[in-house]
Every structure is written in C-alpha cells, then in structure tokens.
Amino acid sequence: MNPAIPDRALRELGRTEGGTDSLGLLVRDQDTRRLVLLRAVLDAAAAAPTTVCPPPVLDRLYADWSLLEAAERADRAAVRTVLFHPMAGPWVQSLLGGLTSVTAAGPGLPADLTHLTALAAAAAIRAGVRCTARLAPRGGFVSLPTLGAVRVDSGPVELVHIAGEMAIRPAGGPSLVARTQPDGTVTSADPRWLPVLPLPALLPGTGPVPLDDLDPYRTGGGGLPRHGLSMAVRMDDHERKAWAACWSQMEPLLRAGGEHRLIEAAVLLRCVVPLGHPPGSGADAGGAAHCSGTRREAFGAVLSSRPATPVYFASTLVHELQHTKLAALGELVTLHHEDPVPRHFAPWRSDPRPFDGLLQGAYSHLALADYWQRYALGAQRVTPRDMAWAEHARCREQVGAVLPVLAGSAGLTREGRLLVNEMITLYHRMDDCPPPPGHLARAQAYVSTVKVIWQQRNGSRRQ
Secondary structure, eight states: OOOSOOHHHHHHHHOOOHHHHHHHHHHHHHHHHHHHHHHHHHHHHHHOOOTTTTTTHHHHHHHHHHHHHHHHHOHHHHHHHTTTSSHHHHHHHHHHHHHSSSSSOOOTTHHHHHHOOOOOOOHHHHHHHHHEEEEEOTTTTEEEEETTEOOOSSOOOEEEEEEEEEEETTTTTTOEEOOOOOOOOOOOOTTTTTEEEEOOOOOTTTTOOEEEEHHHHHSTOOGGGGOOOOOOOOOOOHHHHHHHHHHHHHHHHHHHTTTHHHHHHHHOOEEEEEEOOOOOOTTTTGGGGEEEEEEEESSSSEEEEOSSSHHHHHHHHHHHHHHHHHHHHHHHHOOOOOOOOOOOOOOOOOSBBOOOHHHHHHHHHHHHHEEEEEHHOOOOSHHHHHHHHHHHHHHHHHHHHHHHHHTTOBBBBBHHHHHHHHHHHHHGGGGSEEEEEHHHHHHHHHHHHHHHHHHHTTTSSSS
16 A cells, blocks of 8 residues: 555545545645745755846845744744645746756746745735735736735835735835735725635635636746636626626535535635636637636646536536646656557547546546536436436546546556546446436437547547
C-alpha cells in the first residue's frame, strides 16, 4: 500500500466519490505544495542576478514576507485563506519561472514581483493586522486578492489599514475608505471599490466560495481560447445577481446526485471564475453556449460561463471537480507510465487524446453519468427526469467506449489499476437502473456516429 494514499481512499476516488478524509489527503498535499513554492520564491529571488531582482526589489520581498509572518501569528486561518486562494498558484509558478529562467526574464516579472505586496496586504487585512503598502495597478485596477479591487486612473496607490479600516490613496485622486466586516468581506460606499462576491458556504463549517472576477491571475495569460474557453469577464450588478440566484440552488441540486457530490464541492471548491459565453452564443442558450474548465496550477478553481439553468451549473461543478480530484491525485501518486502522444479516440473530443487526457475525460464523464442517473431517479417531474436520463445515457456510453483502452493499458501502476478497476465497478453498477430504451438507443447511435467521424478525420490513429 502506498503510504501517501491508502487503498481505501483510492477505491473511493476510483468510484468518483471520496469522503472528507480521502479528499483531505488531496487538499493537504496541495496546500503543502503551495507553501513550499511560496518559500522557494525567497530563495530564488536571493539567488537571482541583480538585473533580474535588484536589491530594492529583494528588500521589498523580504518586507512582504515579514508582513505575512506577522499576519499569520495574529490569525493563521485568515492568512491561509489568501495564500491558498487558487489564483495564488498561477502567480507563484509564473514568478518562480521568471526568477529561475536561464534566458532573459519575461516582461511579466516586475508585476509578478510586486504582487506579493498585494497578497501580504490582503492577508494582513484579513488578520486584522496594521499595515501600510504601496500597490501598483494592472489594467486600471489595484487588486487585493480574495477581497476585491480598486479602480484607479493612474499610478500606484498607498494603502493604510488600521483596526478594520482601510484607506486607499490613489495618485492625484481622493482617498477611498473601506471597512472590514465580521464575515471577512470589505465594503465601501465608494464606487471605485469592487468587492469579490462571496457565494454562501455549501455546508456548515466550510467557508464561502468567492466568485472572483477581479484577480489578475485568473485567466492564465489569455490562453483560454486554445482550450475552447471564452475569456474571463468582469460582472455588472445584474450578472452578479444572476450568479447568486443560480448558486442559491446548488446545495439541493448537488445533493440530488448523492451526498458525496455536496461534500466534494464543499471540500474542494475554493473559487469560481466567471467566463463569458462562447462567441455566437446567447446567455440563455444551451449546448455550445456554455464552457467550463480547470487549471492544474489553480487547485480549487472552476472557470465557467453562467449555465442556462442551475442544474447544469451543478453538473458543471461535478464535471470539473473530478478534474481537480484526479489532477491532485496524480501529483500525490503515479497512476500510469503511458507516453503523452495524442492518439486515442474520446467521444467527447474531436481530436486524438493522450492517455492521461483519456483517463481524465473518462473519469469526469463517469461522475456525470452517476450524477444524472441519481438525479433522474429522484426527479418528480417528467421533463427534468427525461433530460437527466438523456444526459446519463450519453455520458455512460461515452465512458463505455474508452474503458477497454484504460483497462488494457500495460502502463498503469498498481494504484492506477486500482483506480480504473473501481471506475469499471461504478460503470457496471449503473446497469442496475438502466435508462429508458429510447435514450439508450439514441446515446449508442450518437457515440457510434462520433466514432465514424473521428476515424474519417484522424485516419488510422488508435481508437
């Protein structure tokens, strides 16, 4: 048995489930990795040439680190809320890459270096620690991660935080005053202050989920279109209310897919990043009108356009959190030794997939098939029940088309074999409650048609 992950947890995760103990293993490992990366920033900065990290910049990094330490002594949980925010992951990886690059530092390094000041200030504000900071704007906004942003016209701003009151003095403009509330949010009557919207906690004892449309690292440098995703957006008041209304139904809708769906969302989901709808689609359309994704370096974040209905948002969370789980598990234990060549047929993609992508897709679609089956069995009205059966049948047939490839791989490790065997167990367990024959026939025809098209497009690649 691998000491990093017990077989019991592997079996739970293989069934796309996982209680608080199993999921906690993944969370603690990811959090530890984040702390190690953060500490590596100081070492990398100290070792970097002065042309990359000049002495004044290094001094400021040390001052920011000292402020983080003071804030952690005052309120460890508050500081961890900031440091474990998903968007701190892309930032720290970008910063480390710039500091350790064997070639010239990239143009984003100065902004990456100054972002630690914003993180430290946000941590101090959450912890109730007095601080002063000089913050540089990016794209017309000064960001305080997890809290919000200030709209500025130009230049850096001076921030002073004392006893729950925050004063921000933009260059050449009037000061802005904001106050920290008991729930950790920061509010201000000044329209220049844009708060992060906290979506209510899904379960007692867990924290709210930020709907973060403000963090400068939420989109990964504009590469989302390559993955079929639209760009991140900043929301107006109407859009925030629409998201909040959708979120208000998440607890019962996730629970409709089993208590484990609610638990995994409560444990793993740390922020939602709103995306725009794909080009040519309407806000209330279906199908291609929606897009969503995750980022391996941003553990706990789900990027999503607003789905047409709350139940589709619930299914989006189910789908994307499986990617979160499996990516975290893959960093904790090796699941396979297959090569990264994209050559496999996947019914949910038009292009060939590498083995790891095939495993990721099958895992997330298996969870969707399970979710929609449970939802259909509990639905009282005909229309949502019929919709759920159709979704279940399609997802299950898609998984069935690729499970033989996964099961037949000689590159699976012992842990990977255990995971895939449990996926197969869940797949066959769903036979106990089959969908209506019409839905099954349509799903089978759909997958067969997709496979023929894939073969015509990709020739003799492996299927």
